[in-house]
Amino acid sequence: GQNIDQPTEMTATEGAIVQINCTYQTSGFNGLFWYQQHAGEAPTFLSYNVLDGLEEKGRFSSFLSRSKGYSYLLLKELQMKDSASYLCAVRVNTNAGKSTFGDGTTLTVKP
């Protein structure tokens, strides 16, 4: 099976930078996703990494090291609307395209 760990809660200040870490142990790794979930809403896709390195998309970047079983999501120029839960999810190499989700990191952005 898969074991995914991420911090439960983080707090940061508007305009700052925050890094949310995710570590995983899995066999048959086939990609890592980050999703954003605002309270009371469905998760929405943020980023995807399957090769080592950094993927940048506007204010959000995601990094992957497959050898270390490690990823992080970097949020720059934080805005109040970034207050949400961030879910790390690992896809394994099966024919069902399944992903296993971490418990999520609740980020609170303060003025």
Added chain:
Amino acid sequence: NAGVTQTPKFRVLKTGQSMTLLCAQDMNHEYMYWYRQDPGMGLRLIHYSVGEGTTAKGEVPDGYNVSRLKKQNFLLGLESAAPSQTSVYFCASPAATFYNEQFFGPGTRLTVL
């Protein structure tokens, strides 16, 4: 193109009652998934389907049954609801993008008294 829809949005049941949650997608996708999400936790896979007429168990299948009689619909049934099944239920299907990330329905909030 509505994507993934779920009905109902909210439901309150008494212990022992039964109900069916409906997920519908208009993207002609093969794969569909049912998750539950408890407070402060991530999504746990209940059952999934890789095509019409097929279903398979996920991480937490006990107490639930599913059917995929039509490609566009994936039904989740609770035969005898228990308080432990109080949760938010999300249906998902992979998006038609390069990454095939999961595209979620709006969720069903179920309370079992």
